[in-house]
Amino acid sequence: MKILVVGGGGREHALCWKIAQSPLVAKIYAAPGNGGTDLEDKTVNVDISATDIDKLLAFAKTEKIDLTVVGPEDPLSMGIVDAFEAEGLKAFGPNGDAAQLEASKAFAKEIMISAGIPTAAYGEFTELAPAKAYVMKQGAPIVVKADGLAAGKGVTVAKTVDEAMSALDEIFLDNAFGEAGSKVVIEEFLDGEEASYLAFTDGVTVLPMVSSQDHKPAYNNDEGPNTGGMGAYSPAPVVTDELFQYATEKIAYPLIQTMAAQGITFKGIIYAGLMVTKNGTKVLEFNARFGDPETQPVLSRLKSDIVPVFLACTDQTLDKVEIEWDENPTVCVVMASGGYPKSYEKGYAIEGIAEADKLEGVKVFHAGTATVDGKTVNTGGRVLGVTACGEGLEETIKLAYEAVEKISWKDLHFRTDIGAKALKRLS
Ligand code: AMP
Ligand code: GLY
Numbered sequence: 001m002k003i004l005v006v007g008g009g010g011r012e013h014a015l016c017w018k019i020a021q022s023p024l025v026a027k028i029y030a031a032p033g034n035g036g037t038d039l040e041d042k043t044v045n046v047d048i049s050a051t052d053i054d055k056l057l058a059f060a061k062t063e064k065i066d067l068t069v070v071g072p073e074d075p076l077s078m079g080i081v082d083a084f085e086a087e088g089l090k091a092f093g094p095n096g097d098a099a100q101l102e103a104s105k106a107f108a109k110e111i112m113i114s115a116g117i118p119t120a121a122y123g124e125f126t127e128l129a130p131a132k133a134y135v136m137k138q139g140a141p142i143v144v145k146a147d148g149l150a151a152g153k154g155v156t157v158a159k160t161v162d163e164a165m166s167a168l169d170e171i172f173l174d175n176a177f178g179e180a181g182s183k184v185v186i187e188e189f190l191d192g193e194e195a196s197y198l199a200f201t202d203g204v205t206v207l208p209m210v211s212s213q214d215h216k217p218a219y220n221n222d223e224g225p226n227t228g229g230m231g232a233y234s235p236a237p238v239v240t241d242e243l244f245q246y247a248t249e250k251i252a253y254p255l256i257q258t259m260a261a262q263g264i265t266f267k268g269i270i271y272a273g274l275m276v277t278k279n280g281t282k283v284l285e286f287n288a289r290f291g292d293p294e295t296q297p298v299l300s301r302l303k304s305d306i307v308p309v310f311l312a313c314t315d316q317t318l319d320k321v322e323i324e325w326d327e328n329p330t331v332c333v334v335m336a337s338g339g340y341p342k343s344y345e346k347g348y349a350i351e352g353i354a355e356a357d358k359l360e361g362v363k364v365f366h367a368g369t370a371t372v373d374g375k376t377v378n379t380g381g382r383v384l385g386v387t388a389c390g391e392g393l394e395e396t397i398k399l400a401y402e403a404v405e406k407i408s409w410k411d412l413h414f415r416t417d418i419g420a421k422a423l424k425r426l427s
Pocket of ligand 1: 187194
């Protein structure tokens with residue numbers, strides 16, 4: 001088979017790496033890919049942006065691609081899967097209507113209410129004055145969310161009423177998120193520990209993956225500004241067997257069934273961002289795709305071939321599929337450009353990736369990298385996801401950081417406490 005992977009982050013490198021292991025696959029194209037995908041077995045980069053659906057479709061037709069796997073949310077919400085299916089091409093991921101689950105927080109809230117999925121209490125507003133009145137009435141802490149896709153930057157967890165008011169001013173007066181901010185969701189602050197629940201679905205059957213936990217704040221001890229994710233590990237001990245089962249039975253199934261009742265078949269990945277609170281577990285948000293960086297540690301534990309799972313999702317035969325997971329934990333430490341998530345310098349040569357990769361149980365996934373004159377350089381905020389698979393969490397964390405220490409470029413930064421929360425919980 002020939003596979004096209006759409007996207008160019010750490011998630012997409014992990015997807016190419018996993019797909020390349022399939023005996024069913026002869027060739028993989030990554031569009032646009034990154035400095036790591038290009039070096040991966042069976043894989044070459046194609047210089048087409050992840051959101052240029054016309055060009056991707058033309059490429060898939062010319063190259064007779066058998067299956068396209070879509071990584072990021074933007075092309076999904078723009079309807080890439082609909083466009084491919086209309087031409088008789090197989091594409092893994094939700095169609096445009098189903099992808100609204102991630103692309104509109106107000107839509108996701110309405111589905112959760114109809115499906116009886118526990119989530120934070122909220123209000124939905126299209127104008128500044130009533131939004132501000134709601135904040136005054138509710139008080140702080142409170143959470144302000146732009147409705148649409150904002151590359152993870154649309155959420156403000158406001159500790160004070162003033163902070164919430166400024167967030168609303170930015171959205172409505174300064175138009176900080178454009179069309180994505182034409183509506184806001186204001187919701188109750190939930191206190192607890194977060195975890196990520198990911199599952200494959202064909203719209204009828206749910207096949208869960210192993211649990212994981214992201215680290216969104218930029219610095220140790222969850223301090224500093226929010227990022228796309230500074231590291232992740234799997235499994236997340238906060239997700240007990242009981243909670244895992246609850247997430248499948250009381251969140252994932254009611255979700256796809258409620259959407260189906262509204263005429264929307266959700267095929268692809270369900271990603272539920274969970275908050276485990278003293279008063280039970282609630283859904284913070286849904287994503288309609290693999291998480292980044294959760295994909296790196298999660299797929300590192302998948303023993304089965306992933307390609308038949310993708311095909312079963314598109315063909316609606318997921319009830320016939322079983323998958324196997326490695327019992328051992330995995331840890332991914334994200335190495336970022338100096339300054340990220342704010343502005344940063346690009347183009348620095350990165351040393352030591354091959355040395356890190358040589359360590360047994362270590363795989364360095366690229367995110368914001370490119371190859372320039374034969375050298376790997378940083379081109380994005382999140383640059384590498386150094387992923388370790390070991391025996392026991394403590395050893396695995398050590399192995400990941402041993403690999404991290406071998407890698408260097410100017411001004412890089414990373415968190416030194418990835419996995420610490422899990423260690424604490426286990427001890
Ligand atoms: P979201 O994009 O909705 O996942 O929000 C991004 C991040 O904001 C989450 O990962 C949480 O850390 C935080 N967050 C979102 N909603 C809430 C909430 N209701 N209470 C507390 N924190 C939240
Ligand atoms: N790791 C968070 C996300 O992929 O949205």
